[in-house]
Amino acid sequence: MPVNLDALLRYHTINYCLQQRGKKWTWEELANACAEYADEVAYRTTRNIPSKRTIQNDIKVMRSNDLGYNAPIKNENGRYYYEDIHYSIKNTTINHADLSAIATAAKVLGQYKGFNFFDDLNNIFSKFESRLQIKIINDFDASIQFEKDEEVKGTQYLKLLLNAIQDKTVLKIDYKKFNDSYCKPHVVHPYLLKEYDGRWYLLGWHQEGQYIVTLALDRMENIEMITEVEYCSQSFNAEQYFFNTLGVTFNGEAPQQIILKVEKEYAPYLLTKPMHRSQILIKNEDDGCIFEYNLVINQELENWILAHCNHISIIQPLQLKQAIFSKIQKAANNFS
Known part of the structure; x- marks a missing residue:
């Protein structure tokens, strides 16, 4: 059981x-x-x-x-x-299958350094069972490995932010954009932690701007809890918010029909790992496959297309095709 x-x-x-x-x-x-x-x-x-x-x-x-x-x-x-x-x-004895299941969960959670889940689990087990063989969990280190950068800045805030979300605590976050020379304070009602492309982001209600803000953890300089401000949930639904979005950037625009043609040799990669949940294979041609998506055009989508541009062509929309073409031209000039 x-x-x-x-x-x-x-x-x-x-x-x-x-x-x-x-x-x-x-x-x-x-x-x-x-x-x-x-x-x-x-x-x-x-x-x-x-x-x-x-x-x-x-x-x-x-x-x-x-x-x-x-x-x-x-x-x-x-x-x-x-x-x-x-x-x-x-x-009573916890069987090997139970320990294996716990070990797998501990390993999956333990890859996120900021959460310290693995240490927490070991502490819990030591309080539970003197006969619990933690060695079985440790042995999993030799059989499963995740691609994880332990030095990503901002992961030290993960547990603090998760607790703030669960406890519905308002936060004051000192935030410094890459191109800014100073930090700017943001009062945020935290809703969600989301990982994308090896970086963590916090989504929440921005009290001053009255909108959903996305803040990268690696650009946070300091976090303080504000207990005197009442938490505002705004009925945030992460599933709906990101339904037509690739990555973490949602600009409020309506999703568009995006049609891509993918080389025959590269199509199996998209068939086995879709770029987005809205992906539909609409045509299988001799020289490639035609895929349809329903997505908001954002930076993450453009970056994905640029990363695979030698295997992909854009059929529509025209504005996305022109934007990608402009960036490819600039890249070509950089290497000319």
């Missing part, structure tokens, strides 16, 4: 409570204990108390053999306790 980290936290918290001999616990007391421990482990400042149904389902899982616990949990007048005073789920 697959189990997420939040549920695992609750099982071990409930186990810790029920091991307190001489006390029997109501579901409310167990729920509060779970919320308190989850906040401590995840460094959250807001309390998320599990519902009665969640606690009752957790107890049902712990009583069952789904995770191999078979916990002897009894209920007496609405209060829970262990019938066997020596029982603990720490005496």
